[in-house]
Amino acid sequence: MSALDNDTIVALSSAPIASALAIFRVSGPSTKRILKHIVGFVPKDRVSTLANFKSSNNRVFDKGLVVFFQAPKSFTGEDSCEFQIHGGLGVIKILMDTCISQSFPGKIVRYAEPGEFSKRAYINGKICLHEAEAISDLVNAESEEKVNAINRIINEGFGKDIISLANFIIKLRAELEAHLDFSADETGSFDMKNFVKAIEKKQIWLKRTIASAQKGKSLSHKLSITIIGNANAGKSTLLNRLSDRNVSIVHKDAGTTRDIILSAINMGNLQVDFFDTAGIRETTNEIEAEGINRALSQAKNSDLVLFCVDINNFNEHNLLEAKGLVNSVKIPEDKVLFVFTKLDLSCDNKILKNNAHFIENKVAVSAKTGEGILNLRKVLLEHFQLKDSKENDTEIIFLRKRSIHNLIECELRLQTCVENAKSFSLDLAAEDLRLAQTLLLEITGKISNEVVLEEIFSRFCIGK
Numbered sequence: 441m442s443a444l445d446n447d448t449i450v451a452l453s454s455a456p457i458a459s460a461l462a463i464f465r466v467s468g469p470s471t472k473r474i475l476k477h478i479v480g481f482v483p484k485d486r487v488s489t490l491a492n493f494k495s496s497n498n499r500v501f502d503k504g505l506v507v508f509f510q511a512p513k514s515f516t517g518e519d520s521c522e523f524q525i526h527g528g529l530g531v532i533k534i535l536m537d538t539c540i541s542q543s544f545p546g547k548i549v550r551y552a553e554p555g556e557f558s559k560r561a562y563i564n565g566k567i568c569l570h571e572a573e574a575i576s577d578l579v580n581a582e583s584e585e586k587v588n589a590i591n592r593i594i595n596e597g598f599g600k601d602i603i604s605l606a607n608f609i610i611k612l613r614a615e616l617e618a619h620l621d622f623s624a625d626e627t628g629s630f631d632m633k634n635f636v637k638a639i640e641k642k643q644i645w646l647k648r649t650i651a652s653a654q655k656g657k658s659l660s661h662k663l664s665i666t667i668i669g670n671a672n673a674g675k676s677t678l679l680n681r682l683s684d685r686n687v688s689i690v691h692k693d694a695g696t697t698r699d700i701i702l703s704a705i706n707m708g709n710l711q712v713d714f715f716d717t718a719g720i721r722e723t724t725n726e727i728e729a730e731g732i733n734r735a736l737s738q739a740k741n742s743d744l745v746l747f748c749v750d751i752n753n754f755n756e757h758n759l760l761e762a763k764g765l766v767n768s769v770k771i772p773e774d775k776v777l778f779v780f781t782k783l784d785l786s787c788d789n790k791i792l793k794n795n796a797h798f799i800e801n802k803v804a805v806s807a808k809t810g811e812g813i814l815n816l817r818k819v820l821l822e823h824f825q826l827k828d829s830k831e832n833d834t835e836i837i838f839l840r841k842r843s844i845h846n847l848i849e850c851e852l853r854l855q856t857c858v859e860n861a862k863s864f865s866l867d868l869a870a871e872d873l874r875l876a877q878t879l880l881l882e883i884t885g886k887i888s889n890e891v892v893l894e895e896i897f898s899r900f901c902i903g904k
């Protein structure tokens with residue numbers, strides 16, 4: 441897939457399953473020819489038109505809507521069209537074959553590669569690189585919160601802000617280089633204070649943007665939370681309570697759960713995978729031992745671990761043992777939340793109060809009565825820096841790792857630039873500005889590298 445590719449690309453943009461309707465997309469120089477063959481004419485630009493669709497052997501195979509987009513006013517910037525057809529796999533296949541049958545030497549019509557429509561839109565200057573990524577993320581977003589955080593990137597001027605910051609840096613750099621190249625008589629003396637003040641103002645914006653993007657990180661993938669703890673601590677009961685249904689078997693006998701039980705739970709617009717696991721204890725039973733190994737490795741690979749401890753069996757020794765276990769399998773302590781269970785059986789909270797100083801991250805619940813469950817949900821959402829209500833999510837933005845990395849690096853560059861300017865090392869300060877500017881332009885794709893582009897677009901959906 442090169443920038444000079446003159447092929448016409450076709451793809452099914454909706455899911456490849458039998459459905460009522462499907463959307464089929466075409467983009468490239470042969471679009472009009474394909475339309476003339478299938479529809480019999482080129483529909484009016486941007487007007488949804490009802491038509492019969494003919495196959496390569498001139499038989500009507502479906503009737504539906506078609507929209508033609510004349511270049512450059514299309515998503516890709518090329519001539520393109522969209523067919524709205526019936527979503528049967530047979531109909532889809534005939535349309536696809538008919539398009540491909542219009543391929544001739546020098547006028548190739550072929551299947552699109554993943555992300556190729558977006559890549560063409562980017563190459564033709566219709567969208568910036570970070571916007572192409574955001575559109576792909578939107579296609580894969582599962583929660584309303586993530587959709588909002590992505591739209592803050594697409595619709596709320598993030599790209600403009602980045603470009604205006606880059607332009608600002610270019611201007612500062614030009615001024616600085618003038619001081620380096622010409623004498624003070626020609627340029628006036630270097631106004632260090634104002635220079636530093638101007639950069640520090642931009643650093644404030646950058647830091648705020650980075651913080652918003654860091655918050656959005658927890659939306660980047662489905663979160664996973666693993667429930668571990670001693671046998672009979674009430675882990676399965678807790679999973680059932682959080683799931684609002686009986687997912688996992690609960691029994692008074694220890695060692696009931698062995699396999700890992702998954703329950704996908706909606707929390708404040710977030711999808712979280714909860715895993716119930718085998719209770720940890722000394723055992724000679726091979727199957728149970730395997731269950732315990734799996735529990736620990738699942739815990740290690742999760743975003744958070746809920747370590748259940750029966751509050752009525754709680755003592756300092758138990759706790760040290762639990763902490764030792766967590767350390768031995770190399771789960772960082774800040775990834776562990778201790779959950780004291782069976783609160784309803786404890787006559788008072790003295791045990792917890794007296795030992796509170798041993799543990800930082802803790803909550804107490806009764807999975808049986810539901811006491812403390814709301815608080816647990818709140819603590820979990822807070823841990824991921826999200827709120828149950830939507831009021832406070834306005835500053836969360838969703839950016840890819842590469843963009844967050846560049847923003848952080850850019851801010852660091854500006855910081856060193858300030859330091860260099862303060863010590864009047866103007867040549868070093870100018871170099872810092874050059875690097876900061878490059879980092880920003882990489883975000884929007886104004887400076888790009890073919891290998892990076894291939895890597896980015898190959899992860900998109902086909903038809904996008």
Ligand SMILES: Nc1nc2c(ncn2[C@@H]2O[C@H](COP(=O)(O)OP(=O)(O)O)[C@@H](O)[C@H]2O)c(=O)[nH]1
Nearest residue numbers: 672673674675676677690691692782806807808
């Ligand atoms: N009273 C009371 N009993 C509980 C609670 N949670 C679990 N249990 C009981 O403790 C036993 C073990 O529960 P289970 O969820 O299977 O524990 P697991 O081995 O950690 O999965 C069962 O008899 C449960 O009914 C609770 O919050 N209160």
Ligand SMILES: [Mg+2]
Nearest residue numbers: 675676696697
């Ligand atoms: Mg269990």
